[in-house]
Amino acid sequence: PAVKRDADLEYMNRSQQFIQQSVDAGKPFFLYFNHTLMHLPTTPRQEFQGKSGHGERADCLMQLDSDFATLLNFLKKIGVDKNTIVVFSGDNGPEHMDPWSGSAGVWDGSYFTGLEGSLRTPCLVRYPKVVPPNQSSNEIVHITDMYTTLLKWAGAEVPSDRIIDGLDQRKFFEGKQPRSARDGFPYWMGETMYGVKWHQFKMVMVLQRTLAEPALKLATPHIVNLDVDPKERQPYNYPHVHSWVIAHTSKIIKEFQESLVKEPLIPLGAPLDYIPHKVE
Structure with missing residues (x-):
């Protein structure tokens, strides 16, 4: 200390x-x-x-x-x-x-x-x-968005030889548009996808309230509406809401999975000069 x-x-x-x-x-x-x-x-x-x-x-x-x-x-x-x-x-x-x-x-x-x-x-x-x-x-801004946004503000070129996850958030930060360029993202703990955020909703696939508690894999994903339940204690599983939200969160998962076909994940422990598979 x-x-x-x-x-x-x-x-x-x-x-x-x-x-x-x-x-x-x-x-x-x-x-x-x-x-x-x-x-x-x-x-x-x-x-x-x-x-x-x-x-x-x-x-x-x-x-x-x-x-x-x-x-x-x-x-x-x-x-x-x-x-x-x-x-x-x-x-x-x-x-x-x-x-x-x-x-x-x-x-x-x-x-x-x-x-x-x-x-x-x-x-x-x-x-x-x-x-x-x-x-x-x-609004949702992901940490990867800062990479792209800062490069753009600095007048630098964003690499085109690899997939860049970050979105350009300049218009949002500059007050030129009220909404973020990002409407959601999948989130993991380690190598396990725990769920997907989309606007004020979350599709929860693995539930864990603290680090000391076991992670519970849900048989059916729960939907959480953060506007009415910020503490995520009561699933918002109304049938019409559940199917509507999952349609959007599933699209986010599908886009991520398709990106892995074009370019695999960076291997654990890859060197700093690692060059990813070139996107065709």
Whole structure:
């Protein structure tokens, strides 16, 4: 914990050095700043211990906020904040075991499950004069979409020699259209497909409420309507709704399966210079 607790300072110092070197050289830069918080163990640095008055987890939230403020202030200090895209996002939902348990708000579930508390994470985007400020949305944006969107914003070419899962979300982020370019996606835990999201609906094939509980493969998929049941506790299995939703979620599965015919999955442990099967 002591090493983890202090590692973010090292990451932050090196990040600022990298940004400064890139700006001094007149080069664009891409920085992936992987802060260790709020991953367990939630142990704050010494200067934040007891600062919140609400325990170590709250102390860590204050530290996380302060560290990102340091980076944002640095961008402003060197004069590149107006021309730098900043994306803040989490990779999964909270831990459910004490003493590190967190909260997913209204959603049930923790990481390594197929519930919204695992899948749904915050995403904030700042791009001055391009992305309108003070806007919020519950539309679906998948992490793979950020790859394509950032490349497009940077004026780079998206590779055409392989299947790219990410969709271009520029019009959505820029406020030029109210809906996301994506209406759903299949989701897995490991190599098992747990279900498919489509708009406010989910087709649940495997149910698991916490990492400590066994995964239950359902004989018949359940339909969940997140608008009326955000905690996913009561299947929305009305016959007309069930068949209607499955028609759409099955299409998403079919499109994924067809993509595997064109290009197989990247093998586990593939080298960084792995070249996928060329799409004809």
